[in-house]
Amino acid sequence: MPSAAENAAPVTGALLLCRGTPDTVAPVARLLREPMRAAAAGEGWTVLVPEGAPWRETGGDPVERVVTGWAGALAVGGPWPVLALWWDPGHSGFVLASGFRRPVGYEWLAGGTPVGEDEAVRTVALRLGLDPVLDLQALDVLTRGDSDADARARLIGLVAVLARTGLVLPPGVTPGASMPVLRVALRAAVGEGDADPGTWWGPVVRALCVVQVGLGVPMALWGVHRRRPALVLAGGLLATTGTVGLRARFPAPLGTPP
Structure with a gap:
């Protein structure tokens, strides 16, 4: 178990928040080719x-580049927006896909100095369906200078605003914490009955991959026929994601005989 001193020291880490339930998010998370644990974080x-x-x-x-890729892949693989929170000793920030x-x-510097574009915050409010007045005002506070709020406090403030949409992080899952602390907290939450990507069997994920290929190929061909590059790109991404997933190896569910 990491000590309190280790958790308080500047660390590098990340977590992802999906606007969906664990039973729908967990199978798609398998496509990231990066082992992850999932737990419910409030309503929806x-x-x-x-x-x-x-x-x-x-x-x-x-x-930040790693989590941007993860968030983009999850957002393409499902109908939900994905908010990735990340931090390192010099910066902290978020990415919405x-x-x-x-x-x-x-992004914020370690001391809390904002270095991002205000337009990004307004876009986040719009895409997450936040209140355009009250919630946006609360988010705007995070873009202003405040010597008493460091980068970690800014991320925690962002989570507090999202609590109005039903977000409730499991105990111990706090932005800015060390990865060992986050993993222990998630294991405890999963142990209480929440979904875990490691318990999903390959056929479930493969079925999703087949759907992606089945949608992506016709979409790309239709885009070529209609001379619409956006459709070609979208169809190609869907087909590629599905193909990669079909080639991956997935473990059997826990407790399944070899």
Whole structure:
């Protein structure tokens, strides 16, 4: 168990918030090719915590780039928006992915100094269906200078605003915490009966992949016929995601005989 001192020290980490239930998000999370645990995070929300830390690998991408890729893949693979929260010793921020639209993000320096575009915050409010007056005002506060609010406090403030939409993170799952702390907290939440991507059998995920290929190929062909590059791109992404998933190996559910 990580000590309190270890958790308080500057660390690098991330978690993803999906606007969907664990039973629908968990199978799609298998397509990321990165082991993750999922747990319910209030009404209509799921939190995902990676089991690994690919940003630590030699020559690996920064954490914000890694989670941007994850969020984009999850958003394309399902009908929900995905909000990725990330942090490292020098910065913290978030990235919102929704369908095939361009992801938007915001960032703070470690001390809490905003370095993002205000338009990104307004886009987040719109895509998550937040109140255009009250919730947007609360988000705007996070974009203003405040010497008493560091980057971690800004992320916690963002979660507090999203609580108005039903988001409730499991106990111990706090933005800015170390990855070991987050994993322990998620395991405890999953142990209480929430869904876990590791318990989903391959055929369930493969069926989803077949649907993606079945939708993507005709969409791409129709886009070529109608000379619509956007349809070609969208269909190609769906077909590619489904094909990659079909080629992946998936474990049997826990307790299944070998």
